[in-house]
Amino acid sequence: MTKLAIMGAMEEEIEPLLAHFTNVNVVEFANNKYYEVSHNGLDIVIAYSKIGKVFASLTATTMIEKFGCDTLLFSGVAGAINPKLKIGDLIIADKLCQHDLDITAFGHPNGFVPGGSVFVETSKELREIAIEVAKENDLKVIEGTIATGDxxxxxxxxxxxxxxxxxxxxxxxxGASVAVICxxxxxxxxxxxxxxxxxxxxxxIDFDEFLKSSAVNSANYLIKIVEKL
Ligand code: ADE
Structure with missing residues:
Protein backbone atom coordinates (compact mmCIF):
# COMPACT_ATOMS: atom_id res chain seq x y z
CA MET A 1 0.00 0.00 0.00
CA THR A 2 1.35 3.46 -0.88
CA LYS A 3 -1.60 5.72 -0.05
CA LEU A 4 -4.68 5.02 2.06
CA ALA A 5 -8.13 6.56 1.49
CA ILE A 6 -10.45 6.89 4.48
CA MET A 7 -14.02 7.89 3.70
CA GLY A 8 -17.18 8.74 5.57
CA ALA A 9 -20.43 10.09 4.19
CA MET A 10 -21.13 12.79 6.77
CA GLU A 11 -18.95 15.30 8.60
CA GLU A 12 -19.79 13.57 11.91
CA GLU A 13 -18.32 10.34 10.52
CA ILE A 14 -14.86 11.76 9.75
CA GLU A 15 -14.56 14.35 12.57
CA PRO A 16 -13.28 11.77 15.10
CA LEU A 17 -10.77 10.55 12.51
CA LEU A 18 -9.46 14.04 11.77
CA ALA A 19 -9.17 14.72 15.50
CA HIS A 20 -6.78 11.75 15.76
CA PHE A 21 -4.27 13.08 13.21
CA THR A 22 -2.01 16.14 13.28
CA ASN A 23 -0.61 18.36 10.49
CA VAL A 24 -3.61 18.02 8.21
CA ASN A 25 -3.32 19.59 4.75
CA VAL A 26 -6.62 20.52 3.08
CA VAL A 27 -7.07 20.23 -0.71
CA GLU A 28 -10.30 21.46 -2.32
CA PHE A 29 -11.60 19.59 -5.35
CA ALA A 30 -15.01 19.18 -7.01
CA ASN A 31 -16.91 21.06 -4.28
CA ASN A 32 -15.37 18.98 -1.54
CA LYS A 33 -12.45 19.01 0.91
CA TYR A 34 -9.80 16.29 1.00
CA TYR A 35 -7.62 16.08 4.12
CA GLU A 36 -4.07 14.81 3.56
CA VAL A 37 -2.07 13.47 6.51
CA SER A 38 1.06 11.45 7.02
CA HIS A 39 0.87 9.01 9.94
CA ASN A 40 3.60 6.54 10.97
CA GLY A 41 5.08 6.73 7.47
CA LEU A 42 1.71 6.12 5.80
CA ASP A 43 0.15 8.72 3.46
CA ILE A 44 -3.58 9.05 4.12
CA VAL A 45 -6.36 11.04 2.43
CA ILE A 46 -9.58 11.55 4.42
CA ALA A 47 -12.88 12.93 3.13
CA TYR A 48 -16.61 12.81 3.69
CA SER A 49 -18.52 12.45 0.46
CA LYS A 50 -21.95 13.83 1.42
CA ILE A 51 -24.89 11.45 1.63
CA GLY A 52 -25.85 8.98 -1.10
CA LYS A 53 -24.45 6.79 -3.84
CA VAL A 54 -23.62 9.51 -6.38
CA PHE A 55 -21.54 11.65 -4.00
CA ALA A 56 -19.88 8.53 -2.55
CA SER A 57 -18.93 7.34 -6.05
CA LEU A 58 -17.45 10.75 -6.89
CA THR A 59 -15.38 10.83 -3.70
CA ALA A 60 -14.13 7.24 -4.00
CA THR A 61 -13.15 7.80 -7.64
CA THR A 62 -11.42 11.09 -6.79
CA MET A 63 -9.43 9.52 -3.97
CA ILE A 64 -8.24 6.74 -6.24
CA GLU A 65 -7.77 8.53 -9.59
CA LYS A 66 -6.74 12.03 -8.49
CA PHE A 67 -5.01 11.38 -5.15
CA GLY A 68 -3.56 7.96 -6.08
CA CYS A 69 -4.99 6.01 -3.13
CA ASP A 70 -4.60 2.26 -3.56
CA THR A 71 -6.55 0.99 -0.53
CA LEU A 72 -9.86 2.39 0.75
CA LEU A 73 -11.48 2.15 4.18
CA PHE A 74 -14.98 3.47 4.94
CA SER A 75 -16.24 4.35 8.43
CA GLY A 76 -19.75 5.42 9.38
CA VAL A 77 -23.18 4.49 10.71
CA ALA A 78 -25.93 2.16 9.50
CA GLY A 79 -29.46 1.02 10.23
CA ALA A 80 -29.74 -2.49 11.68
CA ILE A 81 -31.66 -5.32 10.03
CA ASN A 82 -30.17 -8.31 11.88
CA PRO A 83 -31.86 -8.27 15.32
CA LYS A 84 -28.51 -9.18 16.93
CA LEU A 85 -27.27 -5.69 16.00
CA LYS A 86 -28.05 -3.06 18.64
CA ILE A 87 -27.30 0.66 18.65
CA GLY A 88 -23.54 1.25 18.77
CA ASP A 89 -22.66 -2.29 17.58
CA LEU A 90 -20.07 -2.74 14.84
CA ILE A 91 -20.59 -4.50 11.51
CA ILE A 92 -17.97 -5.25 8.86
CA ALA A 93 -19.36 -5.82 5.36
CA ASP A 94 -18.24 -9.07 3.74
CA LYS A 95 -20.36 -8.12 0.71
CA LEU A 96 -22.62 -5.26 -0.37
CA CYS A 97 -25.56 -4.78 -2.72
CA GLN A 98 -27.74 -1.93 -4.02
CA HIS A 99 -31.27 -2.51 -2.69
CA ASP A 100 -32.81 0.23 -4.86
CA LEU A 101 -31.34 -0.87 -8.20
CA ASP A 102 -34.37 -2.28 -9.98
CA ILE A 103 -34.78 -3.46 -13.56
CA THR A 104 -36.91 -6.43 -12.49
CA ALA A 105 -39.35 -5.29 -15.20
CA PHE A 106 -36.96 -6.98 -17.66
CA GLY A 107 -36.67 -10.23 -15.70
CA HIS A 108 -33.46 -9.39 -13.84
CA PRO A 109 -33.10 -9.95 -10.08
CA ASN A 110 -33.26 -6.98 -7.73
CA GLY A 111 -29.90 -5.24 -7.42
CA PHE A 112 -28.63 -6.47 -10.78
CA VAL A 113 -27.81 -4.73 -14.04
CA PRO A 114 -26.11 -6.46 -17.00
CA GLY A 115 -22.33 -6.21 -16.69
CA GLY A 116 -22.55 -5.99 -12.90
CA SER A 117 -23.37 -8.39 -10.07
CA VAL A 118 -25.89 -8.27 -7.22
CA PHE A 119 -23.16 -8.51 -4.56
CA VAL A 120 -19.63 -7.07 -4.46
CA GLU A 121 -17.22 -8.62 -1.95
CA THR A 122 -14.87 -6.63 0.25
CA SER A 123 -11.16 -7.44 0.70
CA LYS A 124 -10.66 -10.66 2.67
CA GLU A 125 -7.19 -9.49 3.79
CA LEU A 126 -8.52 -6.24 5.25
CA ARG A 127 -11.35 -8.09 6.99
CA GLU A 128 -8.88 -10.52 8.53
CA ILE A 129 -6.77 -7.65 9.87
CA ALA A 130 -9.94 -6.05 11.29
CA ILE A 131 -11.04 -9.28 13.01
CA GLU A 132 -7.58 -9.67 14.53
CA VAL A 133 -7.75 -6.07 15.83
CA ALA A 134 -11.24 -6.72 17.26
CA LYS A 135 -9.97 -9.82 19.11
CA GLU A 136 -6.94 -7.97 20.48
CA ASN A 137 -9.18 -5.16 21.78
CA ASP A 138 -12.05 -7.37 22.96
CA LEU A 139 -14.48 -5.71 20.55
CA LYS A 140 -17.67 -7.44 19.45
CA VAL A 141 -17.96 -7.25 15.65
CA ILE A 142 -20.36 -8.95 13.22
CA GLU A 143 -19.42 -9.74 9.61
CA GLY A 144 -22.36 -9.59 7.22
CA THR A 145 -24.13 -8.23 4.17
CA ILE A 146 -24.76 -4.50 3.88
CA ALA A 147 -27.46 -3.18 1.54
CA THR A 148 -27.14 0.34 0.13
CA GLY A 149 -29.72 2.65 -1.41
CA ASP A 150 -30.55 6.31 -1.90
CA GLY A 175 -21.23 1.40 0.82
CA ALA A 176 -22.23 -0.54 -2.30
CA SER A 177 -21.44 2.38 -4.61
CA VAL A 178 -17.94 2.62 -3.09
CA ALA A 179 -17.68 -1.16 -3.54
CA VAL A 180 -18.56 -0.96 -7.24
CA ILE A 181 -15.96 1.79 -7.82
CA CYS A 182 -13.18 0.00 -5.91
CA ILE A 205 -35.27 9.98 15.97
CA ASP A 206 -32.69 7.32 16.88
CA PHE A 207 -30.43 8.45 14.02
CA ASP A 208 -30.38 12.02 15.32
CA GLU A 209 -29.71 10.80 18.85
CA PHE A 210 -27.01 8.22 18.10
CA LEU A 211 -25.28 9.47 14.92
CA LYS A 212 -22.38 11.04 16.80
CA SER A 213 -21.73 8.31 19.37
CA SER A 214 -22.01 5.50 16.81
CA ALA A 215 -19.78 7.39 14.35
CA VAL A 216 -17.19 7.63 17.15
CA ASN A 217 -17.46 3.85 17.81
CA SER A 218 -16.80 3.14 14.16
CA ALA A 219 -13.97 5.69 13.87
CA ASN A 220 -12.20 4.47 17.04
CA TYR A 221 -12.16 0.90 15.70
CA LEU A 222 -11.04 2.09 12.25
CA ILE A 223 -8.11 3.99 13.80
CA LYS A 224 -6.99 0.79 15.55
CA ILE A 225 -7.14 -1.01 12.19
CA VAL A 226 -5.09 1.76 10.51
CA GLU A 227 -2.41 1.39 13.21
CA LYS A 228 -2.14 -2.28 12.20
CA LEU A 229 -1.71 -1.74 8.42
N1 ADE B 1 -27.76 5.05 7.84
C1 ADE B 1 -28.04 4.94 9.16
N2 ADE B 1 -29.32 4.61 9.35
C2 ADE B 1 -29.89 4.50 8.14
C3 ADE B 1 -31.19 4.20 7.68
N3 ADE B 1 -32.18 3.92 8.53
N4 ADE B 1 -31.41 4.21 6.34
C4 ADE B 1 -30.41 4.48 5.48
N5 ADE B 1 -29.17 4.78 5.86
C5 ADE B 1 -28.90 4.79 7.17
Missing part, protein backbone atom coordinates in the same frame (compact mmCIF):
# COMPACT_ATOMS: atom_id res chain seq x y z
CA UNK A 151 -33.20 6.17 0.82
CA UNK A 152 -33.20 6.72 4.55
CA UNK A 153 -35.14 3.56 5.49
CA UNK A 154 -37.67 4.15 8.27
CA UNK A 155 -40.41 1.61 7.67
CA UNK A 156 -40.84 -2.04 8.61
CA UNK A 157 -42.16 -2.76 5.10
CA UNK A 158 -39.03 -1.50 3.28
CA UNK A 159 -36.73 -3.04 5.87
CA UNK A 160 -38.45 -6.44 5.43
CA UNK A 161 -38.16 -6.18 1.63
CA UNK A 162 -34.40 -5.61 1.94
CA UNK A 163 -34.06 -8.39 4.51
CA UNK A 164 -35.97 -10.98 2.48
CA UNK A 165 -34.55 -10.00 -0.93
CA UNK A 166 -30.85 -9.66 -0.04
CA UNK A 167 -30.56 -11.37 3.39
CA UNK A 168 -28.86 -8.15 4.48
CA UNK A 169 -27.75 -7.53 8.07
CA UNK A 170 -27.60 -3.73 7.89
CA UNK A 171 -28.35 -0.91 5.48
CA UNK A 172 -26.96 2.48 4.64
CA UNK A 173 -26.64 4.88 1.70
CA UNK A 174 -23.07 4.69 0.31
CA UNK A 183 -13.95 -3.32 -7.56
CA UNK A 184 -13.85 -1.75 -11.05
CA UNK A 185 -10.58 0.07 -10.28
CA UNK A 186 -8.97 -2.95 -8.55
CA UNK A 187 -8.58 -1.20 -5.21
CA UNK A 188 -8.94 -3.36 -2.06
CA UNK A 189 -11.59 -1.88 0.20
CA UNK A 190 -13.21 -2.31 3.60
CA UNK A 191 -16.59 -1.03 4.83
CA UNK A 192 -17.19 -0.59 8.56
CA UNK A 193 -20.38 0.71 10.17
CA UNK A 194 -21.73 1.17 13.69
CA UNK A 195 -25.48 0.95 14.22
CA UNK A 196 -27.36 4.23 14.73
CA UNK A 197 -30.98 2.98 14.40
CA UNK A 198 -33.18 0.04 13.45
CA UNK A 199 -34.39 1.34 10.07
CA UNK A 200 -38.06 1.16 11.10
CA UNK A 201 -40.55 3.62 12.63
CA UNK A 202 -38.59 5.99 14.87
CA UNK A 203 -35.34 5.48 12.93
CA UNK A 204 -35.12 9.22 12.24
Missing amino acids: QFVHSTERKEFIESTFKADALEME DALNVPFFILRAISDSADGGAD
